[in-house]
Amino acid sequence: MAASPDMAEALHAVRANRGEAALEATGRLVREFPAEPGAWVLRVEALSDQFAVGEAAEIGRALAEAGATLDRLDPDNPYTTVYRARWGADDTEPVASLTGVLERDDLTPEARAFALNARAFIFRQLGNLDRSIADLERALALVPAHAETMSFLGYVLREAGRIDEALVRARQAVTLEPAVWRFHHNLGHVLSGAGRSEEAAGAYGRGCELARSQYSCAAFAGAMLGSGRDREAREIAAQAAAMPDTIGGTYNLACFWAQAGDRERALDYLRRSVGDGWAIAWLAEDPDLAPLHGDPEFEAIVAKIRRPNGREGDEAP
Numbered sequence: 332m333a334a335s336p337d338m339a340e341a342l343h344a345v346r347a348n349r350g351e352a353a354l355e356a357t358g359r360l361v362r363e364f365p366a367e368p369g370a371w372v373l374r375v376e377a378l379s380d381q382f383a384v385g386e387a388a389e390i391g392r393a394l395a396e397a398g399a400t401l402d403r404l405d406p407d408n409p410y411t412t413v414y415r416a417r418w419g420a421d422d423t424e425p426v427a428s429l430t431g432v433l434e435r436d437d438l439t440p441e442a443r444a445f446a447l448n449a450r451a452f453i454f455r456q457l458g459n460l461d462r463s464i465a466d467l468e469r470a471l472a473l474v475p476a477h478a479e480t481m482s483f484l485g486y487v488l489r490e491a492g493r494i495d496e497a498l499v500r501a502r503q504a505v506t507l508e509p510a511v512w513r514f515h516h517n518l519g520h521v522l523s524g525a526g527r528s529e530e531a532a533g534a535y536g537r538g539c540e541l542a543r544s545q546y547s548c549a550a551f552a553g554a555m556l557g558s559g560r561d562r563e564a565r566e567i568a569a570q571a572a573a574m575p576d577t578i579g580g581t582y583n584l585a586c587f588w589a590q591a592g593d594r595e596r597a598l599d600y601l602r603r604s605v606g607d608g609w610a611i612a613w614l615a616e617d618p619d620l621a622p623l624h625g626d627p628e629f630e631a632i633v634a635k636i637r638r639p640n641g642r643e644g645d646e647a648p
Contacts, residue, residue, distance in 0.1 A: 548574065
């Protein structure tokens, strides 16, 4: 498998977070090497990346099937436990599951950093930013030049109000991996938190250019609106709306139209997104949806994401 051109292409596409290209390449790889656990690790990673940005529901089903295949081929692998904990597919408490993985004594530094990243993601969801930052810093100590960890650390530092540090980490990630759209997207998020709307729009724009997805381009439209370029923002939003729908993309379009003052269009996109499964825990507090707060239809949508056990939905990154 290591000598296969499909292996090289799959590895490159996954590392570059290239969405559809990663799905296609890893699909070929697992068809060529169906009994190789390493092929299925890459397949699970490619599917997980798409699941993270709210792709269609069938991605979630494919992710579960790929994880089951990996477990069958290698029952002792740590990866499926990490993925299931991160995406809410584990029946156990996710922090406990990930802590159990981290207590293993057979992990490479890279695998341990991978689990730390996932636990940092859960801590961020729970609002424990200090624990999230601590895990990400531990992960960087293990794998110092890991762009994904740097990018996510920048994102969390921005939320913790540590803007200068956040900018350093977000820029390091883009410098290390300039072809990964997600890192430009996260840099835009950090720059917007610093009040640098023009630079933020440029970073989001580069993310849209690289990904060409509804999710990334709708976020770019919102950034353009925030920089005061209303006409251009609406043009970009129209382009995003014409792209294949994803649940994360329709959510970002809902945020855009809420900020643009079109209540009906915002609610329509929000209903579609939540109906398809986008149930982020902080939807009710998302500042991009602030113009809808108090609206009876918005409050009804918020109520729909409450689970029967009283827990709120999981948040995509």
